[in-house]
Amino acid sequence: MADEANSHTQLAQLTTAVVVAVVLLFLTRPLQYLPNAVLASVVFLIGGKLIAVTGMRTIYGLRRDEFWVALVTAVVVVVLGVEQGIILAIVLSLIVHVKRHFTPHDAVVRFDQRGHLRLAAPTPGTVTEPGLVIYRFPVGVFYANAGRLSEDAMGLVNVADAPRWFVLHAEAIDDIDYTGAQTLIELADQLKQRGIVLAVAEASDDLRRELDRFGLTGKIGLDHYFDSIHAARHAFHNA
Numbered sequence: 001m002a003d004e005a006n007s008h009t010q011l012a013q014l015t016t017a018v019v020v021a022v023v024l025l026f027l028t029r030p031l032q033y034l035p036n037a038v039l040a041s042v043v044f045l046i047g048g049k050l051i052a053v054t055g056m057r058t059i060y061g062l063r064r065d066e067f068w069v070a071l072v073t074a075v076v077v078v079v080l081g082v083e084q085g086i087i088l089a090i091v092l093s094l095i096v097h098v099k100r101h102f103t104p105h106d107a108v109v110r111f112d113q114r115g116h117l118r119l120a121a122p123t124p125g126t127v128t129e130p131g132l133v134i135y136r137f138p139v140g141v142f143y144a145n146a147g148r149l150s151e152d153a154m155g156l157v158n159v160a161d162a163p164r165w166f167v168l169h170a171e172a173i174d175d176i177d178y179t180g181a182q183t184l185i186e187l188a189d190q191l192k193q194r195g196i197v198l199a200v201a202e203a204s205d206d207l208r209r210e211l212d213r214f215g216l217t218g219k220i221g222l223d224h225y226f227d228s229i230h231a232a233r234h235a236f237h238n239a
Contacts, residue, residue, distance in 0.1 A: 065096050066096065069089065069092045069093060069096060072088065072092065073085050073086075073088055073089040073092070076088050102144045102145055102148075103145075103148070104137065104138050104139045104145055104148065105138055106122055106135065106136060106137050106138060106148070106149070106152055107119035107120060107121065107122060107135075107136050107138075108120045108121070108122050108126045108127065108128060108133060108134065108135055108136070108156065109128055109134040109135075109136050109169055109229060110128050110129075111128070111129070119136065122135065122152045122155065122156055123155070124155045124156060124158065124159050125156075125159050126156065127156075127163055128167075128233070129233075130161075131163050131164040131165065131236070132163055132164070132165050132167070132233065132236050133156050133157070133163045133165070133166050133167065134167045134169050134201070134229050134232065134233070135152070135153060135156065135166065135167065135168055135169060136169040136171075136172070137149055137168065137169070137170070137172065137173055138172040139172060139173070139174075140173055140174050140175035140176060140177075140180075141173055141175075141176045141177070141180030141181075141183065141184070142175070142176070142177040142179065142180050143177060143179035143180070145180075146179050146180045146182075146183035147183070149180075149183060149184075149187075150183050150186070150187055153166065153187055154187075154190065157191065157194060157196055162194060162196065163196060164195075164196060164197065164236070164239070165196065165197045165199060165232075165236045165239070166191055166196050166197065166198050166199070167198075167199045167200070167201050167226075167229065167232045167233075167236075168184075168198070168199070168200045168201070169201050169202060169229055170200050170201065170202055170203040170204075170207060171201075171202035171203075171204075173203070173204075173207055174204070174206075174207070175206075175207070175210075176207065176210050176211070176214070178214070181210065181211070181214035181215075181216065182214075184211070184214075184216050185214070185215060185216055185219055188216060188219040188220055189219070192219075197220075197224065197239070198219075198220050198224065199220065199224040199225070199226060199232050199235070200216075200220070200224065200225050200226070201225075201226040201227075201228060201229045201231070201232040202226070202227065202228055202229065203225065208225065
């Protein structure tokens with residue numbers, strides 16, 4: 001059945017290609033006598049089939065912001081033109097990207113009774129377990145969101161029962177700029193003044209090199225880098 005369906009699809013594609021070739025080679029002159037309204041209808045019907053409705057529905061269910069970018073771009077392409085639509089799509093995508101990084105969904109990592117990871121909002125007083133905060137930052141750290149990281153981190157430790165360890169879960173941090181690095185260095189100093197250990201877990205090799213170069217490693221020490229949050233948690237228990 002699958003082979004038969006594939007054969008029918010290939011036959012339909014071949015037929016379409018032959019028809020298009022014949023029209024382009026022999027029928028372009030007669031087409032010039034068709035009314036513009038008829039030609040516009042043909043183009044409209046072809047364009048309508050190019051819209052991937054199923055794909056748009058999938059995007060709408062998964063990422064609403066990307067759906068609106070796609071929809072607005074499609075409208076602009078129809079109304080103004082392809083070039084204007086491409087330019088608008090690039091601009092809107094950049095805005096969505098910056099917004100996503102400017103307001104990241106950071107969280108405190110917690111463990112349920114089965115040891116599975118759970119994420120909790122980084123509100124003051126939230127801990128991974130008594131004495132330990134594993135704080136996950138989900139994007140690269142740069143000048144636009146470094147303040148958010150510092151504010152939420154200090155909010156987690158400026159409580160009556162302050163944690164003894166603060167672990168930055170850096171798995172999702174793909175890059176860090178100068179402002180972001182200085183923010184982490186200032187955070188390390190502030191935590192040290194409060195007697196709180198700062199550690200970093202699951203940093204990529206590239207991020208490690210950046211943190212070494214910016215001077216954070218000299219602040220916290222090589223022994224406070226961990227390959228996993230489980231290793232960091234184990235070190236906390238043995239400290």
